[in-house]
Amino acid sequence: MVSPAERRYTLLAVALGSSLAPFMVAGLFVAIPAVGEEFTADPVVLSWIPTVFFLAAAMFLIPFGRIADIYGGKRVFSIGLAIYFISALISALAPTAPVLIGARFLTGVGAAMIFATSFALLGLILPDSERGTALGVNIAASFGGFALGFLAGGLLAYYGTWRVLFLVPLPVALLAVGIIRRYLRGECALSRGTRPDLPGIALSTTTILLLMVGLSLLPAVQGAAALVAGLAALGAFIVHEARTEDPVLDIHLLLRNRPLALANAAVLAYSAAASAYVYLFSLYFQYVQGFDARLAGSLFLVASLVTASLVGYAGRLSDRGSPHLVATAGVAMTIAGLATLSFIDPAMPVAVPVFALALIVVGIAFFQPPVYNIVIGAAERAMYGVASGLVETMRLLGMTASMAVTIVAFALFFKGMAITGETVPLLLGSMQTLFRIYLALAVVSLVMTWLTGRAGRSAP
The missing domain is CATH 1.10.287 (Helix Hairpins)
Known part of the structure; x- marks a missing residue:
């Protein structure tokens, strides 16, 4: 029996671990122009810095989810934090863009270990009545990491160097390891005895x-x-x-569990639609509107705080019933924001894209906790690690695909040229195209999310 104190400490450790990768991702999004200037990199190379993180995390999430089920979620979670620590040091000292890209890949491996176990650990130690709220708290911590990363990235890029960004998470990683090793007794390995x-x-x-x-x-x-x-x-x-x-992934489970399959499809489509907007807005604010890194980071900070403040409420709503309706409302708000941005141009007042940004981030807050609650609730307890890894894989696959499409658009529009005052029209043209693609993907996610609720009602 897990005591209330142990549950609180475990939730704290998981929340701390879940905030580290978003902190570094967000900081780099804001500081990306400064990174490009230091390394003299074109938009395609710069796009690979965040993309390779999402790619590595997506590649290893399901494997580490299954490994956690066999050998223990606490062990895998702790090793992931150690990899965070090492990769952050390499990133801070990276002499070239390829080295930084390699370090970010390593960070993605550590993130896969964290993401694959965080929701599973919470699902195993908490009663069903508290699961949605705890998932909301954990996602709020993730967005809190984004918020602090945006702030730190903007300030460090303006006043100092983006390299310090990677030194900040080091003591947090050590603290999270200490808490999880001290307060979570035993090991969570419900599939012990099977082979990977x-x-x-x-x-x-x-x-x-x-x-x-x-x-x-x-x-x-x-x-x-x-x-x-x-x-x-x-x-x-x-x-x-x-x-x-x-x-490593029970195909038959997906075939016979329609709510689980549809919810994961919804997460994949939604993440592909609502991920690269941060990267694009960072470029838009700094290259089109002429904002410095401090102001751009502050705007993203506010957006992340709004999201973090709402995900807990969305989690509680999902605990009260009909989580698919809450998630559907979130997708609808995101669609409204993307539809507005698909017409972005130099004449558009900056308040309009900022309002569209607000719609997107509020939509994300209302989508994530309910749909994750659906996924964990549809899985058997012995497969929590795989279910957690699967939904996170879908999210990161969507994020990787979103950035991959961005890379293709930049390659086609810029043809190797850097972003300058003369090429700003190319940036806006590529953004219009990309937001229209994201809009179509969001509509697909809306349909999948709605069907998830119907499948849940018809399930035996």
């Missing part, structure tokens, strides 16, 4: 790598070839998982 599906892990990571890299290389022949190879690897993965005794 190594061929399935290899096929799943290869599939994601080929599909996401291939998407980012379109319309080049290499991109199409990588996509074809990725689809072949996906087919092999599905066949293997359907036949193996201890799969």
Whole structure:
């Protein structure tokens, strides 16, 4: 039996761990022009700095979720925090853009270990009546990390150096490890005794790598070839998982559990629609509107605080019933914001895109806790690690796809040129195209979210 004190400390440790990666991601989003200036990098290279983090996290989430089920969520969570620590040091000392990109990939591996276990740990130690609220608190911590990252990134880029950004999380990572090792007794390994599906892990990571890299290389022949190879690897993965005794992902579970499958599809489409907007707004504020890093970071700070303040309320609403309705309302608000931004141009008053930004962040707050509550609630307790890893994989796959599409758009519009005063029209043209693509994806997510509720009502 887990005591109330142990539950509180575990929630604190998980929240601290969940805030670290968003802190670094957000800080880099704001500081990206300063990074580009120091390394003399074009928009495509700069786009890979956040993209490679999402790619690594998406590649390893499901494998680490299953490994956590077998060997223990607390152990995997703690190792992930240690990897955070090491990769942050490498990022702070990176001499070139490729080294920074490699360090961000390593951070993504650590993030996969954290994301794959955080919701599972909360699901295992909390009663069902408190699960939605706790998920809301954890997501609020994530957005709190975003908020502080935006603030720190703006201030450090303006007054000092973006490199200090990676030194800030180091003591937080140590504190989170200490709490989880001290106050969470025993180990959470509900599938202990089974073997990790190594061929399935290899096929799943290869599939994601080929599909996401291939998407980012379109319309080049290499991109199409990588996509074809990725689809072949996906087919092999599905066949293997359907036949193996201890799969890394139970394909049959998704086939017979429609709420779980539809909720994950909704998360994938929504994340693809509502992720790269932060990166695009950072460029828009600093290159089009002429804001300095401090002001851009402050605007993102306010947006993140708004989201963090609302996710707890959205989590409580999802505990009271009909979480799919709360999530659907969130998607609808995001659609309204993206529809406005699809017409962005130099003549548009800055208040209009700021209002659209507000709609998007409020939509995110009302979408995430309810849909995660649906996913965890639809899974068996012994598969919490896999369910947690699966939904986070869908989120990060969507984020990677969102950035990959951004890379393609920038490559087509800029053709190797840097963002300057002369190329600002190219930036705005690419943003219009991208926001229209995101709008279509958000509509798909709306349909999937609504169908999730209907599937839940019809489930036996």
